[in-house]
Amino acid sequence: MQNIKIPKKLIEVALPLDDINEACAYEKMPGIGAHPRGIHLWWARRPLAAARAILFAQMVNDPGYERSMGRGVNKERAKVERERLFQLIRGLVKWENTNDQNLLAQAREEIRKSWQETCELNKAHPDAATLFDPTRVPAFHDPFGGGGALPLEAQRIGLDSNSSDLNPVAVMINKAMIEIPPKFANKEPVGPIQKGSSQGRTIQFTGNQGLAEDIRRYGVWLIDEALKTVAPLYPVIELPAQYGGGKAPVIAWLWARTVKSPNPAFSHIEVPLVSSYVISNKVGKEAYVHPVISGAAYTFEVREGKPPKGAEYGTKSGPRGANFLCLMSGSPISADYIRDEGKAGRIGMRLLAIVAEGGRRRVYLSPTEEHELVAKSAQPTWKPEVPFFQQALGFRVGNYGISTWADLFTSRQLVGLGTISELVGKAKEKVRADASNVGWPDGDGLADGGSGAIAYGEALAVYLAFALDRCADFSNTCTRWVPGNQKVMNLFGKQTVSMTWDFPEANIFLETVGGYVPAAKYVADCVETLPWNVSSGHASQADAANNSITCCIPDDCIDENRHPLFMARAVLRELI
Numbered sequence: 001m002q003n004i005k006i007p008k009k010l011i012e013v014a015l016p017l018d019d020i021n022e023a024c025a026y027e028k029m030p031g032i033g034a035h036p037r038g039i040h041l042w043w044a045r046r047p048l049a050a051a052r053a054i055l056f057a058q059m060v061n062d063p064g065y066e067r068s069m070g071r072g073v074n075k076e077r078a079k080v081e082r083e084r085l086f087q088l089i090r091g092l093v094k095w096e097n098t099n100d101q102n103l104l105a106q107a108r109e110e111i112r113k114s115w116q117e118t119c120e121l122n123k124a125h126p127d128a129a130t131l132f133d134p135t136r137v138p139a140f141h142d143p144f145g146g147g148g149a150l151p152l153e154a155q156r157i158g159l160d161s162n163s164s165d166l167n168p169v170a171v172m173i174n175k176a177m178i179e180i181p182p183k184f185a186n187k188e189p190v191g192p193i194q195k196g197s198s199q200g201r202t203i204q205f206t207g208n209q210g211l212a213e214d215i216r217r218y219g220v221w222l223i224d225e226a227l228k229t230v231a232p233l234y235p236v237i238e239l240p241a242q243y244g245g246g247k248a249p250v251i252a253w254l255w256a257r258t259v260k261s262p263n264p265a266f267s268h269i270e271v272p273l274v275s276s277y278v279i280s281n282k283v284g285k286e287a288y289v290h291p292v293i294s295g296a297a298y299t300f301e302v303r304e305g306k307p308p309k310g311a312e313y314g315t316k317s318g319p320r321g322a323n324f325l326c327l328m329s330g331s332p333i334s335a336d337y338i339r340d341e342g343k344a345g346r347i348g349m350r351l352l353a354i355v356a357e358g359g360r361r362r363v364y365l366s367p368t369e370e371h372e373l374v375a376k377s378a379q380p381t382w383k384p385e386v387p388f389f390q391q392a393l394g395f396r397v398g399n400y401g402i403s404t405w406a407d408l409f410t411s412r413q414l415v416g417l418g419t420i421s422e423l424v425g426k427a428k429e430k431v432r433a434d435a436s437n438v439g440w441p442d443g444d445g446l447a448d449g450g451s452g453a454i455a456y457g458e459a460l461a462v463y464l465a466f467a468l469d470r471c472a473d474f475s476n477t478c479t480r481w482v483p484g485n486q487k488v489m490n491l492f493g494k495q496t497v498s499m500t501w502d503f504p505e506a507n508i509f510l511e512t513v514g515g516y517v518p519a520a521k522y523v524a525d526c527v528e529t530l531p532w533n534v535s536s537g538h539a540s541q542a543d544a545a546n547n548s549i550t551c552c553i554p555d556d557c558i559d560e561n562r563h564p565l566f567m568a569r570a571v572l573r574e575l576i
């Protein structure tokens with residue numbers, strides 16, 4: 001460390017923390033619109049504002065005087081200069097300024113000036129030509145890239161950005177955020193415009209708009225293809241006259257898990273485990289399920305109007321825990337009994353209600369035998385039969401016999417997700433062919449740095465697969481139906497996989513919450529928010545302890561007490 005002079009960085013002296021915190025809090029609010037984090041779920045995401053601020057502040061030299069290096073200005077002037085840099089940070093962190101080219105140009109200029117000062121101080125270093133080239137600002141590397149906040153912001157403020165992670169999903173997220181978009185910036189979309197679709201309304205495609213448009217177009221193409229084989233599994237429903245009659249598409253099927261009654265007199269009957277009978281508690285549009293017992297059998301009827309007292313507890317024996325009452329006998333069904341039945345593979349499911357699209361409103365209908373049979377007839381040709389980890393924190397479903405990832409899905413969900421998954425591979429080939437047809441050269445694949453038709457096919461496949469992952473979050477048996485907004489609530493609202501007793505099965509082929517096309521559109525909207533007129537980005541899979549990017553930094557560049565990445569992480573922890 002003796003040979004290298006590194007001026008004190010702004011981050012080592014002061015930061016406008018209140019402003020950064022405020023911007024971070026704003027960025028975390030729901031309803032701020034499309035955000036790069038929506039491209040794919042990842043844990044421990046840092047707000048982009050914090051990442052941007054701390055990266056800028058560790059690239060920019062503090063203006064204060066440093067006698068040892070003979071640099072900087074006196075106290076009063078340093079204060080004024082610092083305030084000027086703070087003002088720039090205050091502007092940079094605002095959500096609405098995320099892609100403000102004027103502010104970003106100012107930030108890049110400040111970084112360039114600081115780098116030139118550092119190069120000047122080190123011009124006598126024996127390796128100055130390679131280490132201190134004033135025309136090339138240093139590149140950035142996050143060896144724990146995760147959700148990509150730091151690599152993305154490094155790229156935005158003008159650094160060549162490298163991200164690596166041990167987890168291949170994180171690597172794909174980083175590729176989707178920093179590597180792919182700049183390669184295809186300002187390109188026209190190549191995908192097929194669906195008849196009567198509003199897609200392609202944009203006449204001129206700038207930035208990531210062409211790429212985003214193709215995610216939407218191929219999302220629609222993919223669903224049209226899938227429906228050619230799986231449509232019979234997603235039947236429409238006959239609407240009663242009071243709802244206008246005719247056939248209506250189903251938004252979701254609401255299911256209840258079942259166990260054999262523990263009461264010996266009813267032990268041949270599979271009784272429902274229902275945590276609530278309430279389907280809608282919206283004032284004026286209330287609906288609920290009413291169980292009807294007839295002899296040794298029961299059916300469910302959906303009724304409109306205020307739910308009766310106790311309906312909010314379904315067949316539970318109280319508001320807490322997995323304790324229920326047998327619908328037929330009133331006998332208690334203990335959590336232990338349910339666990340044992342689950343482990344013996346004897347938990348079943350029974351259709352509780354059907355939510356359909358009735359013109360301008362949602363319609364709640366009683367289950368039909370036909371709909372139940374169709375769902376249960378689904379035969380997936382492939383399942384993720386990978387053992388589920390039984391002891392992980394927050395993953396309690398193993399207690400109930402869920403032993404592989406496949407067990408988290410209904411057969412129909414497995415068919416739907418599996419069919420789309422296969423089509424993502426076909427979409428990759430179609431994108432390549434469509435791009436070739438409009439004159440794109442084939443070029444190399446993404447892994448070899450390509451940016452032609454082959455690489456574009458692979459790029460689209462990444463985003464289409466991410467849209468499918470989003471669907472999987474909504475299309476599994478651990479989702480919930482929310483009577484307040486009458487929508488499917490995805491599984492990963494928090495970082496756990498918790499057991500559900502009743503759950504909605506969203507129609508993945510419909511333009512509604514949980515559908516594939518809305519998921520593709522959502523991913524596309526988020527892609528549009530990514531910077532595109534930026535330096536190159538690169539993401540790779542590597543163990544941080546042993547990777548070729550960090551390991552090539554010369555030892556005398558690393559000051560254990562002032563390592564900028566560790567400083568960044570320390571400050572971020574304070575901010576969140």
Ligand SMILES: C[S@@+](CC[C@H](N)C(=O)[O-])C[C@H]1O[C@@H](n2cnc3c(N)ncnc32)[C@H](O)[C@@H]1O
Pocket residue numbers: 042043044045046143144145146147148149150164165166167170542543544545
């Ligand atoms: C907390 S996350 C990073 C969050 C990220 N900075 C962001 O803002 O989204 C930590 C990441 O480190 C990765 N990781 C853990 N051990 C690793 C190792 N030995 N090498 C590389 N990455 C590792 C994990 O996969 C995870 O993505």
